[in-house]
Amino acid sequence: MPGDLGRDAYLAEGNAKQARKRAASDALIRDEDGRLLLVNPTYKSGWDLPGGMAEDNEPPEDAVRRELREELGLTIVSLRFLCVDWVEPHGPWDDLLGFVFDAGVLSPEQAAQLEPGDGEISEYHFFEVSEALPLLPDRQRARAVNALQVLEDGVPRYLRNGVAL
Template sequence: MSGDPGREAYLAEGNARQARKRAAADALIRDHDGRLLLVNPTYKSGWDLPGGMAEGNEAPEDALRRELREELDLAVADLRFLCVDWVGPHGPWDDLLGFVFDAGILSPQQIAELKPSDEEISEHRFFEIPDALTLLPERQRVRAVNAIQVLEDGVPRYLRNGVAL
């Protein structure tokens, strides 16, 4: 802190006027056969990658850990960044930063203990990757495809509306 109350007030005013970004964080979670975990949300049709929206001032990886705990009672320590997608305003929504992290391969014991633990998730299932991709909404599918490519080549990606730059 500078100790100058006028400067602090000026910075606080600027902070209050600056744009706020929505952020979502999803996970690629696999089993030992390479299948991808999807969840079936109760609040919309179709399947999703596990994860969800960040709360105010919450880091994307912390949001993902919280969502996995809340929705699947799954604790994940290690996450590896794979890609981020800036999604421009669409429908009633402002822009969004959509992060995808690698949450690794679950052990058979972890898989046996997985269960929807939140009313937002009706079920979960592992799918072969081509099948999983066909079940995802388009924006999430594009991020998942790019994230899977990062698993293969190790090069993180920045996307803009689903297009790698």
């Protein structure tokens, strides 16, 4: 019932005690030759899919759009959900929901306008898929492989630690 302060207080207490989930959102972006866009972060070694962590209460699709705009100056209007991966706690980290979206194929003009913009990306490059996959960290590679399969068969996937269920 709207305006029920007792119920709202009860729900707020429950909300404060319940687990919070971290979320990451990455994008599959290709050029017209079918090559996959990877970015080289400045804060760790190796290559990644473009994207990043969601902020508090930010929808995953908004997070990937924001990250693409901040990191590469790329504005994406249309996204298609490909897969989500529940990753168990590891190292110092709690569990994570890792989303992958299809951000489409860039024209040569769009690709030429990409520009690392927020200091988190030192460079970007389009790689043949067979070259790109081994460059990705294990967890992200598993998501990318499944996301690429979704591009082929059109069936979105739920993964658990990179394995489709």
